[in-house]
Amino acid sequence: MNVMAKAKKKISSAFIYFFGSFGGILFGYDIGVMTGALPFLQADWHLENAASLVGWITSAVMFGAIFGGALAGQLSDKFGRRKMILMSAIVFMIFSVLSGVSPEIGEASAYYLIIVRMFLGLAVGAASALVPAYMSEMAPAKARGRLSGLNQTMIVSGMLLSYVVDFLLKDLPGEWAWRLMLGLAAVPALILFLGVLRLPESPRFLLRKGDEAQARKVLSYIRKNPAEIDQELASIKETAKEERQANQKTSWSTLFSSKYRYLVIAGVGVAAFQQFQGANAIFYYIPLIVQKATGQAASSNLMWPIVQGIILVIGSLVYMWIADKFNRRTLLMVGGAVMGLSFILPAVINWMMPNMNPMTIVVFLCIYVAFYSFTWAPLTWVLVGEIFPLAIRGRASGLASSFNWIGSWLVGLIFPIMTASMPQEAVFAIFGIICILGVIFVKTCVPETRGHTLEEIEEQGTNHGRVKATNPEN
Structure with missing residues (x-):
């Protein structure tokens, strides 16, 4: 040992x-x-x-x-x-x-x-x-x-x-x-x-199992001084106690009670919109998208996924730089608006100019990926982590995750079926409309969480009518 x-x-x-x-x-x-x-x-x-x-x-x-x-x-x-x-x-x-x-x-x-x-x-x-x-x-x-x-x-x-x-x-x-x-x-x-x-195992799990000595040892690997360790152990114990009490008092029906419904709809809705906006259609099918647009064999278009991947990595780094500089809602609405236009504009241009360069749609898809990468991609899970009150956090987070995966599955499943039965530009225009609906959803149904304590966010949820009346920007 x-x-x-x-x-x-x-x-x-x-x-x-x-x-x-x-x-x-x-x-x-x-x-x-x-x-x-x-x-x-x-x-x-x-x-x-x-x-x-x-x-x-x-x-x-x-x-x-x-x-x-x-x-x-x-x-x-x-x-x-x-x-x-x-x-x-x-x-x-x-x-x-x-x-x-x-x-x-x-x-x-x-x-x-x-x-x-x-x-x-x-x-x-x-x-x-x-x-x-x-x-x-x-x-x-x-x-x-x-x-x-x-x-x-x-x-x-x-x-x-x-x-x-x-x-x-x-x-x-x-x-x-x-x-x-x-x-x-x-x-x-x-x-x-x-x-x-x-x-090592996480200290929170070890404390839940009653192994405080091992939890202290694990924290000693990643914390600087004994005082910080003592403080965190006490905090974990208190949180675990609150969670046990909360779980004893709540059920799945609690999520949709008048007290929590607003925040549950906001968090689950953002998680669902993230996938139904169509990002994974690009990530899974970009070589086939280019093939359909240009007539070139999909197997010869594998450079495009690398371009998308580089954009995603850069976008994730941009997010880490701007995460605490702008409101969550602002980033989601700006990102969603640009994403929606990136899907809708190729259909409009193709309708006005039938001889449009087929690569135009690919350029717009790159713009979509760029804005998705530093707005909806990371912020969905930041917001989901912040928006649910302690009493319902476990169940609500699980529900949000399930809706997110359901959206991912459905987009991956139906995209090739849709493109087999209608023009590609029309398919992306549908996703573009969903992006715009996502912006409207954020504007009307999602509270701002940046800079607010969990208690303040819960207050916004339980009294959102009064909060909106007195503070419209939230």
Whole structure:
């Protein structure tokens, strides 16, 4: 035990935060990898005219993630954040490999891959829930905002990594290209597993299990002085007590009581709009979008996902720089308005100028991605983390996450079906209208959370009519 304690003592806080957030790489890699793999898979399995199957293969991960996040949240309360992240990495490794070795058995091949990717989605959903929870419980309060930005940067870095891997493998024979693209997802999962083996359990979980001595030891790895440790232990105990009391008094019906309904609708609505605005349609299908716009083979357009990935990474860094300089609502409304126009304008231009350069739509999509990357992408989860009162936080956050994954799944599923039955510009115009509706929703239904205490936010929720009357900007 002494040897293990000394080994853990040498772990730096940077190591803990890096591997604590590394699960975002897995999340991002699997979001992005199908972008490059899909054109080769379509050609290999002759799925060019099977829009529904293509949609299901792509969106199966998100369908599994709907359940993975909720399941992991409950199991992590019983077994710990660290153990569940390790289990997620193992599941991710297994089903990434099984995706890469999909058998050639006719149409049944597609159904095999759909089922495997659903199980892979369980790990993706678990990572999306566990990583922010672990990071928030390990990070000092003053660093939580920046570290939420770090999680977003890890996610988009994982997407960029998958795009680069897809590009590097594109010249392989088609049947090998997509298999390696999907199978190599096991590599970051292995890295995560090996890194998390050295990570400690979160002090909050340890205290809930009554192990105060170990919780103190873990905090000593990442806090500067004994006084800070004592203060945080006391704070964790008090919060845990309040949460136990809150959970005893609340049920699912409490979320929609008059006291909390306004804040629940605001948080869940923002989480749902983030996905229904169509961002994942670009991330999953950009090579096929370019193919349909230009007539060039999708497999030769794998540079475009890299461009999108670079924009996403830069945008996540921009967000970390501006996060505390502008109101949440302002950023969401400006971002949503530009995103909506980026989708609607190509349809308008194409209607006015039928001979429009087909690459115009791709340029507008890049503008969309740029504004999404530093507004709706990170701010959705910042706002969800701030807006729910303690008494309903667990249930409301879970509901918001579920609606977000449902939106992601539906967009991935129906986009190829929509583009098979109507012009691409019309499909994006529909998403553009949803973006504008999102702006209206934020303007009318979402309170400002920046600079407000949790108590003040709850006051806005329970008395929002009076607050709006006396303070219209909120």
